[in-house]
Amino acid sequence: MVSVKISPAGKPLSLARGLPVTVEVKNNAKVSDLKAAIATKFPKLYVSRQRLVLKGERKSLDDDTLLKDAGVNDASELFVKDLGAQISWRTVFVVEYIGPLILHTIFYWFPQVFYGQPVQHSEVQKFAYALVMLHFLKRELETLFIHRFSHGTMPFVYIFRNSAHYHILAGLFLAIDLYRPGYSATSPSIKGTIYENTTFLWGCVAAWLFAEYSNFLTHLNLRSLRPEGGRKRAIPYGYGFDWVSLPNYYFEILGWAWFTVMTGSWASILFFIVGSGTMANWAVQKHRKYKKEFGSDYPRNRKIMIPLIF
Template sequence: MVSVTISAASKPPPFARGLPVTLECDANATVEDLKALIAAKFPKFYVSRQKISLKTDRSSLSDEKKIVDVLGKQGGELQVKDLGPQISWRTVFLIEYGGPLVIHPLVYHLPKLWYGQEVQHSSLQKFVYALVLLHFIKRELETIFVHRFSHGTMPFRNVFKNSAHYHILSGLALAYDVYRPKFSVTSTYITGTIRNNENFLWICTAIWAFAELSNLHTHLTLRSLRPANTRVRAVPYGYGFSHISCPNYFFETIAWAVICAMTGSVAAGVFTVVATAQMALWAVKKHKQYKKEFGKEYPRGRYAMFPFIL
């Protein structure tokens, strides 16, 4: 058995005023097992609210880490921090992607409410409406049936920040801009231009479909590398991974770039730039994690997100 003293990293929450407390752990107990013991002692301090760290290092200890490897056989002191109310990543994703699925139909089908007049939708607007809805329906289905998350929850307050990106930029801003009279069937911006050419719209749709299906293929590859209910990571290979670590982000950027090319919409451009910048940051981080975790096993010459560029 290993004796572990648990103290509060900051002011303890009201339901854990009994801290510090000393707990006895099995020699093979992990940080996750220790969290379960804390939750048994303080039931409202459930596992996902806890962050366990060393007293001398505030970095979070991974749940798989063995207590004996952290403190030694003699035991010692660890700190716990309350992360606040939590919400599952799956629920957050459903809320994020659900916003545009509600907002776009409201703007598209109720133009008088938004623009003070009826809008006779052009072929361009009809195509964009269908592509945007299909994109977010795909994301919802992937969230339910495909994605396996390395972390089960996040702080509840983050749902508002995360959702704002989709609800405002790809939701309200994009819908309001693209479905307005400027893009209608009688607009000079559309009439007699390539944006009113059916061949152009179908070519764009074909490129968009290629990018979306490639993105889905990448997600299925990543899913196959992680058994259910685990946090196992493995080196991804196959379609899309020959030159980059995060082809899912690369293909999503292509899909949104197509929407920009079809419409020339400022809102579409802003969303695509912001989304691409954020995905690039995530890609660089994941790329570094892959190289650190797998070392020489990780293929040399891969870039993070854009082949031969980044």
């Protein structure tokens, strides 16, 4: 057995007023086992709320690391920080994507409430509504049945920040703009224009479907690389990954690009720009992690997110 002293990081913790304490775990224990032992003594300080740091270090210890590999031995001292109330990443994604589904449904079916008059939906409004609903239903199903998360939880307060992007930009702003009278079948801005041309609309839908299906295939590929409950990753290969490190982002952007072409909506343009910038930033960070984790084994000619360009 290994005896480890656990002390509060900074001021005393309200959920663990008995700190510091000595906790015993097996010699081959992982950091997660130590957290579980701490949670046994202080149930309100459950595993996902804990951040452990070895005395004299700044980096937090990863749950899957063996204590001996982290430099933790008998009589070591670790500091625990309360990360606050946690919520699962899966729940976060479900909440994020439910917002646009609800808002678009309300604005599409009850326009008189928001615009003060009924709206005879144009073809472009019908197509846009169908594509938005299909996209976010797909995201919800992927969240529930496809995605595997490297981190189980995040601080609860962050759900409001994360949800704002989808609820406001893809939900409220996009719905307000798409289903207004200016996009209706009787609007001079639509009548006689390309936005009521079914050949144009179906062409955009076909391109959008290609992007959505390609995005789905990359998610299936990523799922196959990580066993259930595990965090270990492998180098992804195959469709999309032979060109870039993050093809799921590329196809996501491509889908919204075609949606924007189809609608010409200012709100869609805004969501496309903000979303593309956000995903580009994430892509750069994940590309660097891939190269650092796999070193010389990682394909050198692979771009970050956009084939042949970036």
